[in-house]
Amino acid sequence: MNKTLSVALCGQDLLNHPFLNKGLAFTPEEREAFELHGLLPRAVLTLDQQVDAALKFLDALPSPFARHVHLREVQDTNETLFYALLTRRIEAMLPLVYTPTVGEACQRFSEIWQRPRGLFLSYPERDSMDDVLANPAYDDVRIIVVTDGERILGLGDQGAGGMGIPIGKLSLYTTCAGISPDQTLPIVLDTGTNNQDLLQNPAYIGWRHERIRGPEYDAFIERFVTAVQARWPHVALHWEDFSSANAAPILERYRNRLCTFNDDIQGTAAVTTAAILSAKAAHDGKLKDETIVMLGAGSAGVGIARLLLQVMLDEGASEEEALSRFYMLDQDGLILADRAGLSEGQALFARRDWKERPTDFGTVMQESRASILIGVSGVKGLFTEKIVRDMAEHCERPIIFPLSNPTSHSEATPEDIMAWSDERALVSTGSPFPPLDLHGRTHRVDQTNNAYIFPGLGLCLLATGATRVTDSMFMAAARGLASLSPLRDNPDGNLLPPVTQLRRVAFAVAEAAARQACEDGVCPEFSDDELRDRIRSIVWTPEYDHYEKV
């Protein structure tokens, strides 16, 4: 037993409360005190026994999707059991609650929605937003993940079904960083959808309307942020899976107003930078000597490029030298400075020196002689055999990261990249892939996913009470993660620690980012010991408390 908790609910109300429910683990004394006799079968199980039974049931289910649906049922009925499962079997559970399966869950969210979890704030009901947030059930909320569902992984517009993503992200905050589930709140801003399949689906759970745009959309976002700030002045607000047209502008508008960050832009940048720093450190190289092709110029592409640019500047390169190392492409080819309609981030990386040459990916790869290739296009198969073979011809250890999610949208499989590069490439993907057989040895495929960053960053924000999230906190998080790279001690090691170590990773990221937050003056000054204590004191573990009647 963990500790004793005073509980006011009893009977069915207690069993229907996912954070308090223990199912068959209520003791005989608790069954007596809380009027549970007759509502539960007679057996009393331990949490361990419940975990074993749930694992057996999950194993027997026919598909990852079926397992996802069952896990969500467990989450909605008994959160302690859900997190015990995730914590003890993280490697098996992560692909079920997160990428890739969460992608299918979002696509089929209208089929699987059963119980309320989180908030659907829809545009037509915008006048009641304050009242909805005022519900006392949300008094303890410290961290919010919000999406409008327009760019869910590489799967495009999923409308209100995008809710699967905030739910999944927040379950990682709890599993990896120990943030108590009752301090988390997933939110969908339902501003309509342009997904015709959803609009024509009679069972669609969201607002059946094309997406609102322009001033109406901006005013809705403003209303949301104002309502959030009024309700929880110290909340950490995490933006997820917005379209590139909205993601960066929203971040710029609010980053100096409250404690907020965009995970696709900043979290992705930090994990990718960590993986690349690990590769460079192992070979005593400097990033400023590399040439980087970024395939995809949206939230993730621009975010990653900006942080890598900062690494080069920190290494002593001039801005001009550093920028000359980047080639950024989108679906229309290489981004050139004279192209109309560039975002601020794209304009920074746009090439001025690419005259009268084709701008397609193949030509850019050949002429740039890139040594680092990062895929954040959301499009399957763009890293072709020719692209990889050409790269491996001029580069001893090409760094090739197909980071698009879910698995089915990866720019290439690790197996193909290794075959085409004579097993010389340093490969890392966004979604999980099976291990490789390299030189007769099994080699784990690194998952360069922002899940290595945001849980620790959230822990840092809660522990320090930081009022803002600075770019240098993400750089510190990246360096903190890189310091755990297995490649430091073993030349055949991986770039990143395995997902089984995500809790250790979250603590390291939290400490590094928290130290930087102190340095940046966005939180009070704390000693290293104080920071460690504050971080550790937050952690919630999935164990049953003993209940006594209020």
Ligand SMILES: NC(=O)C1=CN([C@@H]2O[C@H](COP(=O)(O)OP(=O)(O)OC[C@H]3O[C@@H](n4cnc5c(N)ncnc54)[C@H](O)[C@@H]3O)[C@@H](O)[C@H]2O)C=CC1
């Ligand atoms: N591994 C990770 O942690 C993360 C992975 N991602 C993945 O990265 C992908 C992109 O995410 P965002 O940047 O947020 O999306 P976005 O929509 O902001 O940007 C996508 C970019 O890809 C470009 N693109 C589309 N088709 C292309 C083609 N055929 N060739 C070259 N470029 C093409 C688009 O023009 C756009 O610039 C998604 O699949 C997402 O799942 C995103 C965030 C984190």
Ligand SMILES: CC(=O)C(=O)O
């Ligand atoms: C991992 C993530 O945030 C994405 O694919 O959008």
Ligand SMILES: [Mg+2]
């Ligand atoms: Mg995302």
